[in-house]
Amino acid sequence: MKLAFFQGCNIPIRIEQYAVSATAVLNKLGVELEVIDEFTCCGYPVRNVDEKAYILPSIRNLAIAEKAGLDIMVICNCCFASLQKAISMAAGNPALAEELNEVLAKDGLHYSGSVTVKHFLTVLHDDIGLEAIRKQLTGMVSDLSLSVIHGCHVLRPREVTKFDDSFVPKITDELLALTGAASLDWNGKLECCGAPLAGLNSEVAEALLNEKVDGALSAGAEFIMPICSYCHLQFDTTQPNIRDQHADQRVLPTLLMPQLLGLCLGIDPKILGLEQNTTIDAGHVEQIKTKLGPPVEKKKKKKKRKQKVSA
Amino acid sequence: MKVLVGVALLVFLAGISYRIYGWITHTILSEDGTAGPDRLSAAVKALLSTLFSGKLATVVKTFFTDVLLQRRLLTKSPLRWVAHSLIFFGFIALLLMHGLGVGFSEFLFDDYQSTVQPFITLRNLFALMVLVGLGIAVFRRLTDKPQRVKSLASDWGALAFVGAIIVSGILLESSKIASYDAFLVMAEDYGDMTDAEELLPLETYWAAEHGLVSPNVTKPYDAALVEEGSEIHADTCMDCHAPMASAFVSFPTAKVVGPISAALGDAGTVTALFWLHILCCVGLLAYLPFSKMFHVIATPVSLLINGVMGFKEPGSDPANVLNRRMIGLSACTHCGACSELCSSLMYYESFQNDFILPSEKVQVLKKIASGQSVDQATLDNLQKGLYICTSCDRCSEVCPSGINLRELFISSRYKLLHQGLPETSMWSHFSFPLSLARDFVDDHKRALEKLETIFATSFAKLKDLTAITVSDPVQVGTDSYQSCYSCQRCTNICPVVRLYENPAEKLDMLPHQIIYSLGIGNKDVAVGSQMIWSCSTCYLCQEHCPNEVELTDIFYNLKNEAIRKIEGGRA
Numbered sequence: 001m002k003l004a005f006f007q008g009c010n011i012p013i014r015i016e017q018y019a020v021s022a023t024a025v026l027n028k029l030g031v032e033l034e035v036i037d038e039f040t041c042c043g044y045p046v047r048n049v050d051e052k053a054y055i056l057p058s059i060r061n062l063a064i065a066e067k068a069g070l071d072i073m074v075i076c077n078c079c080f081a082s083l084q085k086a087i088s089m090a091a092g093n094p095a096l097a098e099e100l101n102e103v104l105a106k107d108g109l110h111y112s113g114s115v116t117v118k119h120f121l122t123v124l125h126d127d128i129g130l131e132a133i134r135k136q137l138t139g140m141v142s143d144l145s146l147s148v149i150h151g152c153h154v155l156r157p158r159e160v161t162k163f164d165d166s167f168v169p170k171i172t173d174e175l176l177a178l179t180g181a182a183s184l185d186w187n188g189k190l191e192c193c194g195a196p197l198a199g200l201n202s203e204v205a206e207a208l209l210n211e212k213v214d215g216a217l218s219a220g221a222e223f224i225m226p227i228c229s230y231c232h233l234q235f236d237t238t239q240p241n242i243r244d245q246h247a248d249q250r251v252l253p254t255l256l257m258p259q260l261l262g263l264c265l266g267i268d269p270k271i272l273g274l275e276q277n278t279t280i281d282a283g284h285v286e287q288i289k290t291k292l293g294p295p296v297e298k299k300k301k302k303k304k305r306k307q308k309v310s311a
Numbered sequence: 312m313k314v315l316v317g318v319a320l321l322v323f324l325a326g327i328s329y330r331i332y333g334w335i336t337h338t339i340l341s342e343d344g345t346a347g348p349d350r351l352s353a354a355v356k357a358l359l360s361t362l363f364s365g366k367l368a369t370v371v372k373t374f375f376t377d378v379l380l381q382r383r384l385l386t387k388s389p390l391r392w393v394a395h396s397l398i399f400f401g402f403i404a405l406l407l408m409h410g411l412g413v414g415f416s417e418f419l420f421d422d423y424q425s426t427v428q429p430f431i432t433l434r435n436l437f438a439l440m441v442l443v444g445l446g447i448a449v450f451r452r453l454t455d456k457p458q459r460v461k462s463l464a465s466d467w468g469a470l471a472f473v474g475a476i477i478v479s480g481i482l483l484e485s486s487k488i489a490s491y492d493a494f495l496v497m498a499e500d501y502g503d504m505t506d507a508e509e510l511l512p513l514e515t516y517w518a519a520e521h522g523l524v525s526p527n528v529t530k531p532y533d534a535a536l537v538e539e540g541s542e543i544h545a546d547t548c549m550d551c552h553a554p555m556a557s558a559f560v561s562f563p564t565a566k567v568v569g570p571i572s573a574a575l576g577d578a579g580t581v582t583a584l585f586w587l588h589i590l591c592c593v594g595l596l597a598y599l600p601f602s603k604m605f606h607v608i609a610t611p612v613s614l615l616i617n618g619v620m621g622f623k624e625p626g627s628d629p630a631n632v633l634n635r636r637m638i639g640l641s642a643c644t645h646c647g648a649c650s651e652l653c654s655s656l657m658y659y660e661s662f663q664n665d666f667i668l669p670s671e672k673v674q675v676l677k678k679i680a681s682g683q684s685v686d687q688a689t690l691d692n693l694q695k696g697l698y699i700c701t702s703c704d705r706c707s708e709v710c711p712s713g714i715n716l717r718e719l720f721i722s723s724r725y726k727l728l729h730q731g732l733p734e735t736s737m738w739s740h741f742s743f744p745l746s747l748a749r750d751f752v753d754d755h756k757r758a759l760e761k762l763e764t765i766f767a768t769s770f771a772k773l774k775d776l777t778a779i780t781v782s783d784p785v786q787v788g789t790d791s792y793q794s795c796y797s798c799q800r801c802t803n804i805c806p807v808v809r810l811y812e813n814p815a816e817k818l819d820m821l822p823h824q825i826i827y828s829l830g831i832g833n834k835d836v837a838v839g840s841q842m843i844w845s846c847s848t849c850y851l852c853q854e855h856c857p858n859e860v861e862l863t864d865i866f867y868n869l870k871n872e873a874i875r876k877i878e879g880g881r882a
Contacts (some may be wrong), residue, residue: 008701009654010744041654041701045740046661048870049789053661060657089841103660106457156850157863165856191806192849198743200759204845207810230743237747 001127003118004070006034006061008079009041010229011163014237016271018229021258022120024267027179029128029136030160033073038064042082048200052096058086059100062117063109064241071116077228081161083117088160112164119154119163121227125171127299133178137295138266140180144223144291146255147184147216148172149235151228152192166190174229179264182295188212188218198238206242209234212251213243222287223255232256236278253279255288271297312589317594326600327608334637337680340726353630366619373618377713380613384711387648388420390447391711397444401437402473405480408632409434428553434484435560441477445470460670465603470599476591482568483584484561489524489569492578513548516540521555522562522578524569544772581668606644610712613642617713622704625718632718639714640680643673649706649716658699665695669706669716676723691732697724698736702744725751728758733765735874738844769877770839773820773828782832788868792829794858799823799863801852807845818842822852822862829865838873842866 011019023033062083067070074080090097090113101110124133146282150169158166169190176183192207213235216224226232236254243249254277262272269275274285335350358854361370376382381399407415408430416423416430423430444758448470452462487493494517498504504513508528515536517523528536572580599605616635626632647741650656650668659667666672675693679685685693706716728734736760745755784793801822808814808821815821819840820828828837837843843866852862 009701013702013704014744014747037652040656041658041703043657045743046658046699047740047867049736049739049874050661050871051867053658056661057657060591106660108456152847152849152851156854157861158854191851192552194847195743195847196740196848199740199744199746199755200738201845202746204807204810204847205746208806208847211806211810233743233747241749262826 001030002032002034002070003073003123004039004068004201005035006039006042006065006072006074006079006083006117007035008074008076008229009045009077010233015229015232017276018256018258020076021256021262021267021272024271025258025262025265026120026123026128028262028265028267029124029133031123031128033069034070036064036068042076042079043086044078044082047082054082055086055089055096056100056103058082059090059097059111060104060107060109062086062115063101063104063111065115066112067109071118073120074272075120075229077119077151077154078230080117080163081121084160084162087113087115087117119227121154121171121175122163124175124261130174130178133175133261133265137178137264139264139292140178140295141260141264141288141291142180142293142296144180144181144288145184145220146176146178146223146225146260147186147189147219147221147252148225149188149212149216149227149231150190151195151226152190154227155190163228172257175261176225179233179260181260184216184219184221186221187215193226193228193231193234194238195228195234198234204232205234206238209238209242210249211251213239216252217250223284224252225255225257225260226264227257240279251279253284255280260288263288264295297304315593316596319597322597323599326597327605330600330605330609330641334634334641337637337682338342339636339676339680339723342728350630350634353628354634357628357631361619369619370615373615374611377614377618381711383713384612385708387709387711390451391646391648394444394447397440398448398473399444401440401444404437405434405441405477408437415442424551426552428557431553431555431557432559435558438477438481439560441473445474445477446486459656459668460645460650463645463674469602469604472591472595472602472604476588476595479584479588479591480562481564483581483588484558485565485568486572486577486581486584488522488555488558488561488565489572490577490581491523491525491573493581494523494525497548497552501551501832502543512536512540513543514540516544518696522565522569524565524573526573603644605641606712609638609641610644613638614713617715621708622713622715622717625715632722635715636719636722637680639712639716639719640673640677642712642714643670643677644712645670645674646711648698648709648711649688650733652705652709654701654703654705660791662695662699664692664696664699666693667699668696669720672696672720672723673714673716676719685710690727690730694724694727694731694734695736697727698734698741699739700724700741702741702748721745721748721750725754725758729754733761733838733877734758735762735877737762738870738874765877766839766844766873769880771835771871772839773824773836776836776882780833781832785829785832785834787829787865789861789864791859792826792865795823795830795860796827796858797823798857800855800857801826801860804851804855806849807842807847818845825866825869826860826862836871836874838869843869843873 005019005023007019014135027096039061039143040057042061047054062072072083074083090111091110097111104110118127150172154161154163155166155169164171173183188211191212193212194205197205224235226235235252240251243251256277259272259274263269269285274280275282323573335354336347361367381392381395384395409425409768412423412425494514498510498513502513504510511527514525515528515532516521518525518528519532519537519541595604599607614637620626626635647670650670653669655667672693675685675689700720704717708715710716784790802808805822808818811817820837820842822842825837825842827839846863846866848863850863853860853864856862
């Protein structure tokens with residue numbers, strides 16, 4: 001399977017390790033990714049300013065993928081939501097689609113709606129499949145507690161994102177279960193990291209971020225695992241910036257899904273770029289490595305449990 | 312001629328000095344930068360510390376890969392690289408071998424003469440290289456679609472100047488090949504032949520073989536005379552005059568130019584073309600420091616700095632940061648590579664503001680730095696253009712001249728925000744990477760406060776309403792607000808409302824109140840409520856609404872309207 005890798009604006013310059021680790025994991029699992037230079041911003045940054053200006057870039061990016069004959073894979077939730085929103089807007093409003101296509105015509109592009117947008121997690125969960133990933137595991141962690149924060153824009157509005165059950169999402173936890181890590185049930189799992197207000201309403205943005213960090217810490221998290229690139233930057237860049245000023249506030253290290261999954265697939269931690277995360281140092285990497293052991297067959301346990309239930 | 316060259320050289324040197332002086336004195340929008348002497352000493356210090364550190368190898372490597380071989384251009388666009396290489400290497404080779412023939416070529420080759428091989432063919436080859444390169448450049452500027460980056464007079468001027476030098480040179484050589492007067496002079500100088508009858512065989516031979524346009528011999532040529540002329544040629548001319556067919560560009564051209572030049576009087580034509588060629592050359596020399604051709608000096612400097620420093624770290628010495636900014640401005644060739652890959656490309660289409668494109672921002676910043684006056688409307692557009700930027704840094708990565716555009720834009724952005732109108736784009740997510748970078752925390756805060764002030768005074772507030780009136784349904788992109796049945800689930804689940812002891816006071820209106828106000832047809836208080844700018848867009852309200860009211864989408868619509876109203880109020 002080959003997909004056009006839509007990285008957005010934040011990942012290539014600010015979270016390169018997310019792209020590199022995701023690519024390493026997918027390559028290992030037989031998925032090929034192509035980075036297309038012509039992709040531009042998804043449109044999300046202007047959503048507060050003008051709705052049409054928000055949709056146009058995504059329509060163009062979809063048209064570029066269409067021309068390349070590839071479906072799109074996205075990591076960033078906000079890019080994902082923008083592309084999905086553009087698809088649903090164009091489908092529901094042919095006049096708008098036509099108007100935007102007129103702009104695209106200047107570049108010899110046309111959007112017809114034949115491209116599918118997949119989230120990185122969906123590619124892992126649905127296209128590759130849990131069993132296929134399990135077969136490739138070279139290790140699993142034990143005793144590692146994580147707080148996943150899904151990020152809002154991949155889950156909601158569900159009619160647009162079409163990602164997972166928006167109230168009880170299961171994709172992330174099922175993928176994490178492969179690694180052996182414990183995904184904590186905690187308050188902030190489905191809530192906002194504050195990023196959409198960062199730089200325009202810092203008071204609320206920082207309050208929301210602190211609330212999540214404190215919530216994850218009090219739930220017993222050793223790491224926080226953001227899915228969205230915006231969430232990642234909140235936890236990995238803004239968090240140390242605002243919390244380091246207070247001696248009593250701990251900084252929660254940030255770990256990315258493909259970094260952990262990559263470790264369990266036997267990929268070199270250097271390639272996975274763990275220490276490129278601002279909040280992770282060599283000590284944290286050691287901490288994870290010591291928890292990494294050979295993969296454990298979980299099926300037997302399940303069978304036993306079932307037998308117990310039936311008995 | 313010496314006087315002309317001398318004057319041009321003086322102008323050139325004075326111009327170069329002036330431009331380099333600009334590197335260490337100019338600022339953008341009266342930055343509180345350090346004074347000239349400090350900036351000079353900072354530059355010299357940086358230069359010395361680079362030379363006497365381990366970075367010398369980087370400098371040498373950058374010089375070959377980035378400056379001479381234009382690696383950055385090659386990775387961006389092979390076609391442009393071909394055009395640039397053809398023009399650059401063709402022109403430099405011509406300059407060294409032909410322009411500076413007396414000094415340079417004679418030094419390298421004992422037997423250098425412009426009339427022998429391989430110099431004739433090389434001269435033509437180099438000229439052809441430049442012409443083909445120019446052709447590609449012109450073709451690209453004319454046919455690149457869509458033409459978001461418009462070619463300016465200065466862009467065409469530079470191409471035209473170089474083209475004029477080459478074309479006048481080719482015409483000059485062609486007219487000389489055909490010139491009967493030149494033939495007579497040479498026959499006398501080298502063969503001591505003046506008598507018309509004595510000259511006839513050689514003249515016939517030159518007309519038949521070497522492109523001479525003679526008033527005395529015409530086709531068909533007498534074979535016996537040609538044969539006889541060929542022998543005289545072998546005795547007297549051949550040693551220091553190669554066959555003119557080796558001028559593979561000028562020789563065919565001479566077939567067209569020759570007859571015209573003969574009709575006009577070939578001695579006069581040759582002289583006129585000679586002066587035209589010289590004027591073009593010295594003209595370019597004198598004009599170079601004041602045109603975009605100054606990039607031949609500034610761009611290598613910019614590329615070397617980039618090779619040593621990259622663009623991600625601004626550098627520790629503010630004086631040198633300023634210096635690099637100014638060098639960067641003069642290194643821009645307005646090639647448009649940055650704009651083609653700009654992440655904000657489609658915002659240019661939506662907002663029709665030239666200054667969203669990085670290459671166009673640089674053009675106006677150049678003007679500002681050199682002290683030219685720029686009108687307020689342009690500055691307003693520039694401010695917005697500088698803000699509508701995703702901070703993806705692709706422009707700095709692709710710039711073939713190695714300009715640190717990111718640093719240039721960020722610093723200018725805050726200068727303008729400080730002086731200019733409240734910037735409504737600050738309420739977009741373009742603010743996110745700026746808040747992450749924390750480079751201009753106080754400037755950002757001040758600029759944001761300006762916007763908050765104008766927002767606070769532009770709209771009626773709920774608490775100011777004296778009576779509640781019911782009006783017609785409002786347009787907010789959806790009618791779903793009409794389904795609200797007042798359960799207040801939205802407000803109860805809102806993570807922002809939850810933050811405050813007294814949310815109504817902080818937020819003006821709570822989510823359900825906004826939906827109520829739309830329900831009774833009052834959109835103004837909704838648009839003016841702080842709630843919409845405190846909404847984290849988490850969509851929890853919309854997802855949990857039992858009647859599928861699209862709250863978050865409605866809030867986006869209200870935000871769009873608030874910005875439109877503030878922008879509209881300025882007109």
